[in-house]
Amino acid sequence: AQRVTQPEKLLSVFKGAPVELKCNYSYSGSPELFWYVQYSRQRLQLLLRHISRESIKGFTADLNKGETSFHLKKPFAQEEDSAMYYCALSVGTNAGKSTFGDGTTLTVKP
Template identity: 90%
Template sequence: AQRVTQPEKLLSVFKGAPVELKCNYSYSGSPELFWYVQYSRQRLQLLLRHISRESIKGFTADLNKGETSFHLKKPFAQEEDSAMYYCALSGTGGSYIPTFGRGTSLIVHP
């Protein structure tokens, strides 16, 4: 079974502070990991995925297979980063159904 755990329901920081949103996963094969973001009153949208190894809006995430983690990081948070962040996992063995964590609400204070 595949499972995604986001231990923090809420993360509150001040502008300019570093941010790390934690994500741990459980999957028996080689998963594909994603971070989705949902800004207030908007749809879920893909922020980044581990296979592309890119930085989007200053966010990065590295897949650590040893620790089964895919934490999302940004060195200097901005107010516009305030949103819900969902870590998601897709199996690569067939159906690719994304499984989501419960989400972490990031609030960046001015």
């Protein structure tokens, strides 16, 4: 069975500092990996997915199959980045059935 681990429950950085939210997974096949974000009083929404190789709101994430990681990075954190972040792994031909990590609460201090 697949598993997603986010080792940090809480992460606090100052505005302008680099930030990295860690995500490790265990799955023997080729995973589809995602980062979802939940801002205060908003619904959970997709931030980015590895297949798109995109940068959203300055965030990037690279799939490292050797280390089985999909860490989320941003070079200069902003206060509006404060939120709960979930890493998720999807498997199978029917996308959407995802396994989520426990989440990391990011606080960006002024």
